[in-house]
Amino acid sequence: MSFTSMEVAIFGASACAAVCAQYAFIRCGLHGSFTSASWPEATLPDVQELTRVSNLVLSVYERDVTEPRFSDPVPPACVVKSVSYDDTRGQCPPYTIFLDLDARDICVAIRGLHLTHEADYAVLLNNRTGQQRLEDGFAHKGLLQAAWWLLEREADTLKELLQSNPGFSLTTSGHSLGSGIAALLTLLLASSLDRVGDLPPGKLHCLAFAPPRVVSLNLAVKYSDFITSVVLQLAVSPGVLMYEGHACPILGALSESWTPVHTREGPSYSLH
Structure with a gap:
């Protein structure tokens, strides 16, 4: 037939x-x-930090940070390095490294899944359950490789920034696909801080917006102090177990007939 x-x-x-x-x-x-009925309410400093970092992540989507369409303006002087699809050559989604002097923070912000860009699907679909070992657990192979690639490429840059700005924190962040890579980048950094120099305890943190599930439960628990996941209750990405590939048919079907629609809406957060 x-x-x-x-x-x-x-x-x-x-x-x-x-x-x-x-x-x-x-x-x-x-x-x-x-889902979040029993969670404690977020404090004002928590929400302020979420707002600051989410705006940096939004600015990664901008063609020009001086004329933003989605984010609030980001001072060009804060942008240390902006890396595009042409630069990553399919190894990782675009990302930007920011130096926020007011917050005393260095931020690596990674953009989310581009539904019409084949390279992002190559990263997302490069995985089978139980295929990629990481420490005493498992991780999403494609996203882990992207995190390794980013660390290899930017370790010296981050080390330089931390040495020239003592006492600054290092934040990784992203949305959707980018947040999964940011979380795995944080795991790699937490297990080998010497790659970026002397980073004091408590100065490494990941804010993952609508992250997919990219590690086994034991690793999620082990590194929970380093990573904060921020999700809307009905967000699809965190609710689908990409680690087992359940999201891939959905995203594949969407990509066949996707028409990008850009909107700018007020932020809404749930913290856990």
């Missing part, structure tokens, strides 16, 4: 719709609104 390309496309779209409908019913109709 053979199928036409149209029939295959219809079947793929129907399967995607069924999976999305099931997810929406479980999250919206059953228990989604109760």
Whole structure:
């Protein structure tokens, strides 16, 4: 039995719709609104830090930080290095390194999944359950390789910045695909701080916005002090276990007919 390309496309779209409908019913109709009911409220300093870093992540999407479309303006002097798709050559999504003198912080911000960019899918789909060992657990192979590539490329830059700005903290952050890479970059840094010089305890932190699940549970618990995940209750990326590949068919189907729509909305956060 053979199928036409149209029939295959219809079947793929129907399967995607069924999976999305099931997810929406479980999250919206059953228990989604109760996920954070027992969590403590975020403090004002927590929210201020989230706002500061989320704006830096948004600015990675800008063509020109002096004329922002999505983020609030970021002083050009804060931008140490901006790396594009042309520079990463498919190894990692674009990212920017910021030096925030007011916050006494160095931030590595990584952009999220570009639904029409094949290189991001190559990173995302490079994984099978149990394929990539990391310490005493497992990690997403493609995202871990991207984190290793970024660390190899920028270790000297980060070391230089930390040496010339003693007492500064180092923050990694990103959205969606970028937040998964940022979290894994933090794991690599936490286990080998000598790569970037003498970083005092408590000065390394990751703020992951809508992160996919990229490590086994034991590693998530082990490094929980270093990483804060920020999600909306109905966000798809954190609710789907990319580690087992469940999200890949959904994202693959979306990429076939995706039309980018850029909006700018006020921030809304849940902290855990």
